[in-house]
Amino acid sequence: MKQVILIFWCFFSLLLYAQKQAPLSYVAFKTSEEINIDGKASEEAWKLAKWSENFIDIEGVETPAYKTNVKMLWDEEYLYFYTKMEEPHIWATLKQRDTVIFYNNDFEIFIDPDGDAQNYMEFEINALNTVWDLLLVKAYREGGHAIDSWDIAGVKSAVYIEGSLNDPGDQDKFWNVEIAMPWEVLTETSPNGSIPANDFWRINFSRVNWDFQLKDGKYSRKQDNNGNYLPEYNWVWSPQGVINMHEPEHWGYVYFSDKKPGGKEAFTIPKDEKIKWFLYELYRKQKSYHQKHKKWALPINKLVKGEMKIDGEKVRPKLEIHETGWNISVLSPFTGNKLIIKENGDFIKENSD
Structure with a gap:
């Protein structure tokens, strides 16, 4: 019994750590070289660009x-993406744009330019180079829905396969995806409508992978004895801590350096972002409190008890209940900015100047 408890506690501790660890960051460099979107990334700029960390299970515990x-x-x-995905059985069936691509194995990109968990973009692609691009005005948790008619106009994508597509008679090695997204579209939801040179956006990546079955030599998602599909695997760059990509506050940080590929650039996540993580933690607690008690928590010590410090500085959250919901705000001890989280998950920053 003690051994079972110890195993459970170790697992719980790992899961708790995964939920608390900081999001990952990546420095994207500016290239003057023309990039040919062919799925091969043979340009010198791509060779100089660094690979990200290995993807991990979405909760941040298991190795894919x-x-x-x-x-x-x-x-x-353009903003360029390139991914390499090891896969011994490369298959895809969906050919219609803006269908639910993650019913196949796919690669997904999530982009929130201003980091407010609102008006963010999602892009999915399978091994047939079929794409689904969509916009979410607000997250699903707040009743948002996908706007399928929104497109990344002018997007370019290509798939390169080391192996064969939809052929169960051999074993494949990997498939690569290369993508160019026009800034003209991406900056429509950015804070000032401009390219974020020497600034950062919130971005994350996901790879959906399914166990498969073969029928008449054709691949499909594997089903159990009752005809139900087995659950998919969700592998991501920056761990979410939960099985949900639509919590943008967990996404990674991409800093856009104007230096050439191969250069050196140090990026540190701003301290105000750590306050933002704290505010989203309070947001989730407030939602849970309302679900349990059918009313909003008040005062603030029902959500957070004792002194709260971030990087050695005290932060004092202030809770205000109003007619349509609530706000929780913190005056940053680092910048003097007022940081606010609303009942709908929207994040607002009021600059001190």
């Missing part, structure tokens, strides 16, 4: 069966 990494570059016209 197959390795996945990404690279990023940018220029004045």
